[in-house]
Amino acid sequence: MGSLDLTIAIPVKNESKNLPGCLNSLDGIARQVVVIDSGSTDNTRKIAKEWGADVIDFEWNGQFPKKRNWYLRNHKPSTKWVLFLDADEYLTEDFRAALRAELPSTAKVGFWLHYTIYFLGKKLKGGYPLTKLALFQVGAGEYERIDEDRWSDMDMEIHEHPEIEGDVGEISAKIDHRDFRGMESYANKHNGYASWEASRYLKVMSDKKTQMNWTWKQKMKYRLMRTVWIGPIFFLGSFFLMGGFRDGRRGLAFAIMKMSYFTQIYCRIKELEQVKS
Numbered sequence: 001m002g003s004l005d006l007t008i009a010i011p012v013k014n015e016s017k018n019l020p021g022c023l024n025s026l027d028g029i030a031r032q033v034v035v036i037d038s039g040s041t042d043n044t045r046k047i048a049k050e051w052g053a054d055v056i057d058f059e060w061n062g063q064f065p066k067k068r069n070w071y072l073r074n075h076k077p078s079t080k081w082v083l084f085l086d087a088d089e090y091l092t093e094d095f096r097a098a099l100r101a102e103l104p105s106t107a108k109v110g111f112w113l114h115y116t117i118y119f120l121g122k123k124l125k126g127g128y129p130l131t132k133l134a135l136f137q138v139g140a141g142e143y144e145r146i147d148e149d150r151w152s153d154m155d156m157e158i159h160e161h162p163e164i165e166g167d168v169g170e171i172s173a174k175i176d177h178r179d180f181r182g183m184e185s186y187a188n189k190h191n192g193y194a195s196w197e198a199s200r201y202l203k204v205m206s207d208k209k210t211q212m213n214w215t216w217k218q219k220m221k222y223r224l225m226r227t228v229w230i231g232p233i234f235f236l237g238s239f240f241l242m243g244g245f246r247d248g249r250r251g252l253a254f255a256i257m258k259m260s261y262f263t264q265i266y267c268r269i270k271e272l273e274q275v276k277s
Helices: 019-024 044-051 067-074 093-102 183-204 216-224 230-241 244-276
Strands: 004-012 030-037 054-057 081-084 110-119 130-137 141-143 162-164 168-177
Touching (some): 004 067, 019 044, 030 044, 030 067, 067 141, 093 168, 130 168
Parallel strands (some): 110 168
Antiparallel strands (some): 081 130
């Protein structure tokens, strides 16, 4: 089968452990594969070039746009569709089949995608589901504009979602989300996320226009950030309501990590408020 009218864009930095599996999972599905690199110091660039991907260098200047929007604005794909894929995400056979069935004739301009989550080496049966609006038509929109003041050192959009003009659908076949960099990387990544989320919260709560474009999940999350109970609420939701208990000790550990992460965001918000008062 031939490739689809699709560009797969993979933002990376030091992803030599994850990138080979990600690239090998593509299996000729896309007309173009682009790896957007932020100065990797490992073998990431070599892996991408040897595989045959186009490599683009990105250096963040601390201002808008970050990596995904920068790519859309400065290296606009020539294909009809673009799929943003992280290096720790792997296309499954079912997902590739769904893409081939859906994209050629759909009237949708974007799709919400679903992901499996691997934790401590095995796929989780329960816990909060991971969904992202990561597949859309080129020119249909871009990721939320957020003007930040280096809230973290992360040069890629974190929890922003694309703002798309047109009808958005859903692909139920899942992409595998597997990070082989270990718990140290997991903890460091979420530490950076927490710093960003706290600063974002303080800025956005006075911005009613931005709030109008939020998804229902964003609205719920930002309401909960006002209370110290956000951590326990996410723990209960992950372990009990979302079936994390089915994963036993791994499910419990995953729920505890979620609780710790959201509690950290709450504490950082309070700390920033004290600094500003």
